[in-house]
Amino acid sequence: MSSAREIIHQTEDKMKKAVEAVTREFNEIRTGRANAAFVEAIHADYYGTPTMIKQIAAISVPDARLIVIQPWDVTAIAEIEKAILKSNLGINPTNDGKVIRLSIPPLSKERREELTKVVKKMAEDGRISLRTIRRDSNEAIKKMQDDKVISEDDRFKSQDEIQKLTDNYISKIDQILKDKEKELVEF
Numbered sequence: 001m002s003s004a005r006e007i008i009h010q011t012e013d014k015m016k017k018a019v020e021a022v023t024r025e026f027n028e029i030r031t032g033r034a035n036a037a038f039v040e041a042i043h044a045d046y047y048g049t050p051t052m053i054k055q056i057a058a059i060s061v062p063d064a065r066l067i068v069i070q071p072w073d074v075t076a077i078a079e080i081e082k083a084i085l086k087s088n089l090g091i092n093p094t095n096d097g098k099v100i101r102l103s104i105p106p107l108s109k110e111r112r113e114e115l116t117k118v119v120k121k122m123a124e125d126g127r128i129s130l131r132t133i134r135r136d137s138n139e140a141i142k143k144m145q146d147d148k149v150i151s152e153d154d155r156f157k158s159q160d161e162i163q164k165l166t167d168n169y170i171s172k173i174d175q176i177l178k179d180k181e182k183e184l185v186e187f
Contacts, residue, residue: 004141004150004158011137011162015130015169022126022173026180029115029122033183034061034104039069044083046076053080067102074098112184119184123177127170134166 002010027037036059043050053059057071057080071077074097081100084093093100107115138159145155 002140004144004154007137007140007144008158008161008165011133012165014133015165018126018129018133019169019172019176021129022122023176025122026119026176029119029180033064033186034067034102036061036067038089039067039084039087039102042083042087042089044076044080046073046079053083056080065104065106067104069093069100069102070098071100107184115184116181119177119180123173126173130166130169130173134162137162 027035028041036054039059040052040054042053044053044056045051046056053069056073056076057069060068060070062068069080071080077095077097077100081093081095084091084100084102089102091102091104093102095101141150141155141158141162144150145152150158
C-alpha cells in the first residue's frame with residue numbers, strides 16, 4: 001500500500017512528464033525562426049536502420065532562418081535529405097555534397113494565426129491532462145481515507161498539496177504558451 005507522500009510524488013512526476021510532452025509538441029511547431037528541434041527527431045535510413053538525424057549528424061542554426069545539417073558520414077547525406085523531404089516540414093533541403101541547408105521561409109499572417117490556434121489547443125490538452133492527473137490522485141487519496149489508512153486532515157493536506165502542484169504546472173504550460181505565441185508573432 002502506498003502512502004499519501006508517494007501518491008503526491010507520483011503526481012508530480014506525471015505532471016512533469018505532461019509539461020515535457022507539451023514542450024516537445026511546441027518544439028515541433030515551425031515558427032518563422034530556425035530551430036534544430038525541427039529536424040532532430042526525423043528518422044533517416046542509415047545502413048538499413050531508421051536513425052534520428054541528431055544521432056548521425058551535427059545540427060546547427062547559424063542564423064534565425066537557416067538550419068545546417070552536417071552528417072558525420074557523408075554517405076548518409078542522400079538518406080537524410082530524403083527523410084527531410086518525406087517529413088511534413090514543408091522545407092526543401094539543399095545539399096552541396098558535404099552539408100544540407102534548410103532555409104526557413106517566413107510565415108504568412110494566416111499561417112501564424114492558424115499556428116496560434118494549434119498551440120492554444122495543445123496547451124489546453126496539456127492542462128486537461130494535468131487536471132486528469134489531479135483527479136486520479138485525489139481519488140487515490142480519498143480511497144486511502146475511506147480505507148482508514150490516513151486521517152481526514154491528512155487527506156485535506158494531501159489534496160491541498162496536489163492542488164498546489166496542479167496550479168504550478170498549469171502556470172508552466174501557460175508560460176510556455178505565452179512564449180510560443182510571442183515567437184509566432186515576432187516574425
